[in-house]
Amino acid sequence: MTELSTSTVDYTDHFGIRTDAPGTAEQWARAMFGNEPSLGELFIWRVLLGLRLSRGRSPETVAGWRVGGRGDDWIRLETASRMMTANLVVRASGGEASLTTRLRYDRAPAPLIWPPLSAVHRWLVPRVLRAAAARMSR
Secondary structure (H helix, E strand, O other), rough: OOOHHHHOOOOOEEEEEEEOOOOOOHHHHHHHHHHOOOOOHHHHHHHHHOOOOOOOOOOEEEEOOEEEOOOOEEEEEEEEEEEEEEEEEEEEEEEEEEEEEEEEEEEOHHHOOOOOOOHHHHHHHHHHHHHHHHHOOO
């Protein structure tokens, strides 16, 4: 299992967007990442981070990330590599959609690789949320 507890998180961030677009958290997650990862996502997730992603479409995956849990207004996506464990939590309720990223560094070189990549991540996530809001509004 790749679930993270709050005591084992080495990196976390949270981004949200106010929106009138309806949708469940899973619909928002699929609007953000699709059913299968894009080439750019594959490069970042598999090549740079070594994350293990599922292949093909499935109701139990979003863009290759395994659905680790669901609630009324949230979905948790999870995966891991040899060096880190990762969770993405998407929430959708009350006129807001959000994405929380949590990472645990399981071994080297995660503490060296993620900090510079996190700057790119923090630049990309607001754009991913805006693009998802546009898709969900259609």
